[in-house]
Amino acid sequence: MIPVNTPLLGGNEKKYLNECIDTGWISSEGPFVTRFENEFANYIGRNYGVAVANGSAALDIAIQALDLQVGDEVIMPTFTIISPAASIVRVGAIPVLVDSECDTWNMDVTQIEAKITQRTKAILVVHIYGLPVEMDAVLLIAKKYNLKIIEDAAELHGQTYKGKKCGTFGDISIFSFYPNKHITTGEGGMVLVDDKKLSERCKSLRNLCFMPHRRFVHEEIGWNYRMTNLQAALGVAQLEQIDKFVNRKREIGSLYNELLKNVKELEFPLASTDSAENIYWVYGLIVKESCPLSALEICAELGKTQIGTRPFFYPMHLQPVFRNKGWYLNETYPVAERMAEKGFYLPSGLGITDEEIKIVAKTLKEIIK
Ligand SMILES: *Cc1c(COP(=O)(O)O)cnc(C)c1O
Numbered sequence: 596m597i598p599v600n601t602p603l604l605g606g607n608e609k610k611y612l613n614e615c616i617d618t619g620w621i622s623s624e625g626p627f628v629t630r631f632e633n634e635f636a637n638y639i640g641r642n643y644g645v646a647v648a649n650g651s652a653a654l655d656i657a658i659q660a661l662d663l664q665v666g667d668e669v670i671m672p673t674f675t676i677i678s679p680a681a682s683i684v685r686v687g688a689i690p691v692l693v694d695s696e697c698d699t700w701n702m703d704v705t706q707i708e709a710k711i712t713q714r715t716k717a718i719l720v721v722h723i724y725g726l727p728v729e730m731d732a733v734l735l736i737a738k739k740y741n742l743k744i745i746e747d748a749a750e751l752h753g754q755t756y757k758g759k760k761c762g763t764f765g766d767i768s769i770f771s772f773y774p775n776k777h778i779t780t781g782e783g784g785m786v787l788v789d790d791k792k793l794s795e796r797c798k799s800l801r802n803l804c805f806m807p808h809r810r811f812v813h814e815e816i817g818w819n820y821r822m823t824n825l826q827a828a829l830g831v832a833q834l835e836q837i838d839k840f841v842n843r844k845r846e847i848g849s850l851y852n853e854l855l856k857n858v859k860e861l862e863f864p865l866a867s868t869d870s871a872e873n874i875y876w877v878y879g880l881i882v883k884e885s886c887p888l889s890a891l892e893i894c895a896e897l898g899k900t901q902i903g904t905r906p907f908f909y910p911m912h913l914q915p916v917f918r919n920k921g922w923y924l925n926e927t928y929p930v931a932e933r934m935a936e937k938g939f940y941l942p943s944g945l946g947i948t949d950e951e952i953k954i955v956a957k958t959l960k961e962i963i964k
Pocket of ligand 1: 649650651652675676678679721722747749750771772773783784
């Protein structure tokens with residue numbers, strides 16, 4: 596069996612977890628939490644890190660910390676996981692959507708300006724699958740219209756845009772450490788900011804908004820989104836290996852590119868753009884119209900041989916939960932719709948071996964033939 600993802604836990608993970616157990620520090624009060632926050636913030640190049648329970652929680656905190664209000668509009672890609680849209684909707688704000696670029700699969704930044712209204716407060720960028728969003732354009736628009744930028748970098752730990760790390764561009768950025776991300780804490784996430792006040796606000800929101808001077812008195816509603824010392828211990832150990840992991844991800848992507856390059860029925864991830872080299876968070880493919888099989892059929896066939904796959908994201912404008920509110924009913928985003936219908940990704944977690952990649956590529960070729 597070749598699962599769609601397996602993590603690599605071969606560094607100091609066990610040692611640091613044992614330290615937690617030996618010292619009795621297992622809650623969020625333990626020392627690995629601040630250590631992981633400092634080391635990850637330092638690695639990305641931001642002043643403050645706030646470790647949280649998962650990436651979706653990090654988005655909730657980011658949206659709340661920027662004081663988005665009922666009726667505010669936030670421009671974001673339709674092609675993404677639901678987490679960013681969910682966080683926007685929960686505060687009563689409205690996700691306003693743009694389509695994707697067909698080659699990078701990222702939000703088409705040339706569509707942003709036409710979506711700006713009096714109510715637009717922020718742009719939420721999501722770096723998709725391995726290449727960064729065209730940030731220069733986003734930064735220009737945000738400046739021109741005085742908009743906040745929230746950067747969802749949950750898929751791009753270690754990726755850069757024109758030499759600068761992803762996760763340093765927004766007013767606030769977030770990462771996830773789910774086991775299929777470049778480094779993992781099992782479940783986990785982080786909010787990164789440069790502003791001290793904002794970091795304190797995020798910390799407060801993570802911890803039920805307890806008042807510093809009088810516990811159990813609250814002026815605002817927060818969450819318990821704390822990360823445990825056990826998770827942070829994994830994070831510290833994983834971060835020690837991140838350069839190796841990022842290189843390995845690029846090797847996995849290159850190997851698939853090489854092995855599959857003659858398959859005319861498939862569209863491949865772009866290896867690079869002017870601003871970055873693909874980091875291949877997942878190795879995604881799009882089935883061309885000339886292919887006799889649909890993406891779903893290919894995934895089903897691969898599944899029969901014990902090879903795990905996932906379909907691409909399903910666009911926000913087609914989500915029943917939003918359409919039932921009457922949203923997006925007359926909107927079409929043809930690039931995202933095609934990606935959702937024809938896209939899937941192959942096993943591409945850090946634990947996969949070259950031998951397994953060769954088996955996957957060979958099986959896929961046989962199925963398409
Ligand atoms: C994984 C992911 C998230 C959510 O992270 P969780 O830790 O699973 O909650 C958010 N945004 C993007 C783009 C992701 O890929």
